Amino acid sequence: MSADSPAGRAPARNKRADAVRNEQTLLAAAAEVFVTSGVDAPIRQIAARAGVGLGTIYRHFPTRAELVTAVYRHQIEACAEAGPRLLADAGSPFDALRQWIDLFVDFLVTKHGLADALQSDSSRFAALHTYFLDRLEPVCAQLLAAAVEAGDIRPGTQPYELMRGIGNLCVGRDSDPRYDPRRLIDVLLQGLRRSGPA
Amino acid sequence: MSADSPAGRAPARNKRADAVRNEQTLLAAAAEVFVTSGVDAPIRQIAARAGVGLGTIYRHFPTRAELVTAVYRHQIEACAEAGPRLLADAGSPFDALRQWIDLFVDFLVTKHGLADALQSDSSRFAALHTYFLDRLEPVCAQLLAAAVEAGDIRPGTQPYELMRGIGNLCVGRDSDPRYDPRRLIDVLLQGLRRSGPA
DNA sequence: AAACTAACTGGAGCAACGTTCCGGTTCAGG
DNA sequence: CCTGAACCGGAACGTTGCTCCAGTTAGTTT
Structure with a gap:
């Protein structure tokens, strides 16, 4: 697959800064939610925790597996x-x-x-x-x-x-x-x- | 628990005939659906197969576990x-x-x-x-x-x-x-x- | 600096599901 | 036959996964 974002090196010049920021925020939020509600936690809950919309989370991690x-x-x-x-x-x-x-x-x-x-x-x-x-x-x-x-x-x-x-x-x-x-x-x-x- | 219906002996005098009939129908339908769709099959599917309403299935088997x-x-x-x-x-x-x-x-x-x-x-x-x-x-x-x-x-x-x-x-x-x-x-x-x- | 465009964002909206609830129906006893 | 209690069906509500697109914003070009 693409060897870009999740490795976390340079911001990958064609990726927008806000997108990178959001991805980090999402990862952090997901990690927090996972420990309290398990990896089955509702997507909405993670989105809320990260303060982003549903569209954003699906854009960055099309499937739950990718997020996990x-x-x-x-x-x-x-x-x-x-x-x-x-x-x-x-x-x-x-x-x-x-x-x-x-x-x-x-x-x-x-x-x-x-x-x-x-x-x-x-x-x-x-x-x-x-x-x-x-x-x-x-x-x-x-x-x-x-x-x-x-x-x-x-x-x-x-x-x-x-x-x-x-x-x-x-x-x-x-x-x-x-x-x-x-x-x-x-x-x-x-x-x-x-x-x-x- | 109650030693009545599922044992399948006498119709248990205080249970109505249609109720007993429905319970049997439901069990048969559930068995069929389970082999094709697994024990996680939607309740609606089982109800439809049995030709009964949702209320009926919940009345007889309040939880899925009881049905299984x-x-x-x-x-x-x-x-x-x-x-x-x-x-x-x-x-x-x-x-x-x-x-x-x-x-x-x-x-x-x-x-x-x-x-x-x-x-x-x-x-x-x-x-x-x-x-x-x-x-x-x-x-x-x-x-x-x-x-x-x-x-x-x-x-x-x-x-x-x-x-x-x-x-x-x-x-x-x-x-x-x-x-x-x-x-x-x-x-x-x-x-x-x-x-x-x- | 201003304008432009491609990327990104948010959330409304749809479908599927579990579960509850209650008006109408039907059985069984009188 | 009559009546009430038991039973039936499915509409309705809340929750979830997922899609889709109008609006916004970041980065680039002039």
């Missing part, structure tokens, strides 16, 4: 970049994988309703889903491959499937204190290890 | 009853657990969007969630306990958490052919086994 992506882009990026670093620093590839997944879960869980949005009705949010996966799946694949290589886990696990599964397990975390996705993700990780661990 | 519950009640019941039977018939408690989970997953997966609904925004569907768990959690607990007793799996797993996790893993199954919840559920089950299997 823009708001969380740098965090996703951080998560992606942490992958190789963990692989280098952690004691074992399996540890690296575990820690990376922890990071990922942290991200999903601290954003109110993000996990729900990611998985729910795939038509909305499709772009969000895509962006997450495009960026993070290779990282996951690398960690997975390293762990297989080291003999920590058995081969055959698809990165895509694992990431979706983890995302799914994070859905609806707030609804019941008895449900803690981390425990299950731990079990899942255990299941990934070689059966007879030599 | 009523439609699937006998299948949930069947799943619940299968638990003890599997425990008696299967080769090991672990096998019984595995088969029962298979049944559960079948149920969730064949109903378009049921899993999504079960987990999504907890306020709607809350009753559905509750009914599922009230009925099925004890069964799951029994299977789990038996498997622990037999030394097949390690102790400490909460039935509630396991069921929610499995339900979550089934969310959004149709959106991508690369995602097959069963594979992950298998991994999860492996993770439940004792680490050092003696």
Whole structure:
């Protein structure tokens, strides 16, 4: 797509100053609203918070997914970049994988309703889903491959499937204190290890 | 709650014949609409299919969850009853657990969007969630306990958490052919086994 | 500096949906 | 057959996503 605005470098000479300003305002407003009302908050609410009209918000972010992506882009990026670093620093590839997944879960869980949005009705949010996966799946694949290589886990696990599964397990975390996705993700990780661990 | 209509025995002497008729029509219509449009289908669509007004549907099933519950009640019941039977018939408690989970997953997966609904925004569907768990959690607990007793799996797993996790893993199954919840559920089950299997 | 134009803005407006409410209708008992 | 209580249908209201365009403004040209 266009490599312009959301990266946030120079004002991109053909973009008007007020438009840039509005985009920033919108991102800030959306971020605020997301923490209180979740990523499903009514567009009108975000527009009101930013003090702009509906047209403006749709002009800058035609779909909700694009807005959510823009708001969380740098965090996703951080998560992606942490992958190789963990692989280098952690004691074992399996540890690296575990820690990376922890990071990922942290991200999903601290954003109110993000996990729900990611998985729910795939038509909305499709772009969000895509962006997450495009960026993070290779990282996951690398960690997975390293762990297989080291003999920590058995081969055959698809990165895509694992990431979706983890995302799914994070859905609806707030609804019941008895449900803690981390425990299950731990079990899942255990299941990934070689059966007879030599 | 009231042990009247949905059980389907005698017409419950204080309920009018047309009301009973409508309730049946509604259930049939809802079942049909659910398979084509998912459990999120617009109320109006169900009402139209049944040839009744909106008021009627709300009178019989004040919340969507109650309608869904009523439609699937006998299948949930069947799943619940299968638990003890599997425990008696299967080769090991672990096998019984595995088969029962298979049944559960079948149920969730064949109903378009049921899993999504079960987990999504907890306020709607809350009753559905509750009914599922009230009925099925004890069964799951029994299977789990038996498997622990037999030394097949390690102790400490909460039935509630396991069921929610499995339900979550089934969310959004149709959106991508690369995602097959069963594979992950298998991994999860492996993770439940004792680490050092003696 | 003034005029011009392309981009941007705001919100009215439409459609879809959930839900409530009540006037009219119909069943069941007398 | 008569009557009232239960039931029915759908109009109506509030909320939401999204489109569309008349009016405004920023940046450029003369």
